[in-house]
Amino acid sequence: MRELKERILKDGCCLEGGILKVDSFINHQMDAGLMMRMAEEFVRRFKGTEIDKVVTVEASGIAPAVMVAYLLDVPAVFAKKKVPSTMSGILKSEVFSFTKSRSYNICISDKYLTKGEKCLFIDDFLANGNAAAGILDLASQAGAEITGMGFLIEKSFQRGGEMLRSKGIHVESLAIIESLDNCEIRFNE
């Protein structure tokens, strides 16, 4: 998606270790208009896909997910990274974060991810695909089906995209970054 790529070149920052910082418009401060246009692009790309619900992970997946859900007129649910004290009947999966070098749990109430539901997973980044794998695990525990996965930004030099596509999952990423070597942002054309 051209607008997103141009914005990444304009406002994204490369940090050491293959980290792309987009916190001025995606995951801390958010450009709400861009979020809506990215949601519209997902709706175009997943046209024809059965979607009963949009699933994401807190916190930075919530904004694009709720906008996609709004456009599709379906509910959205976000996996929590802490098990809330007021929640029972929890589906849980462990996710390893390379960025933070530690594991965390993601969880969804078994009331909001259920057998037979067809779900579109939306998240901000696809890198090693660990959060996506955690969601696949939760869906499998629930008997739900992930009919597609949409990411704002994919780093194709990490393994997540390959891993998900090799499982036959329909993956769409709005900007695919091939390399961040020498702190230069290079897109996959």
Add this chain to the structure above:
Amino acid sequence: MRELKERILKDGCCLEGGILKVDSFINHQMDAGLMMRMAEEFVRRFKGTEIDKVVTVEASGIAPAVMVAYLLDVPAVFAKKKVPSTMSGILKSEVFSFTKSRSYNICISDKYLTKGEKCLFIDDFLANGNAAAGILDLASQAGAEITGMGFLIEKSFQRGGEMLRSKGIHVESLAIIESLDNCEIRFNE
């Protein structure tokens, strides 16, 4: 807001200790259409208020905040509950959560909350007003101004609303709950 009150009566659950659970449509699973209509209601109620930016706290404030920001065509920023390793120049404030009986920090980059900015704070719940007080503290550190505060649900039997209104802040809550005694939901008319 009538639609929200009816939905709370239909799908909200009372738990011991004055807790109202709305995780089937607000803060775990989200009704995206309702979120947009609530955002439209905030825009109506804050018509005439100067707003350069919408501010919220992760995670459950993000969905309504980003929709208000979309409608107003301004950016949104969410305070994080953990200090990210890739962030420098951080404004930080300690918030005590009665629900969880513990304190946590909220933080915003000093790049995204700046001197002179006029901000509308949006959050899902107003109870004791501790998160709101934390945001006022961050804004004061930044030299920004909170020109209004909008909450989906206010519990008027707790002190937050009184505390904020006594400071002269324009507070709007879409559903005000007067009592949850005996697990019965009673609205303020």
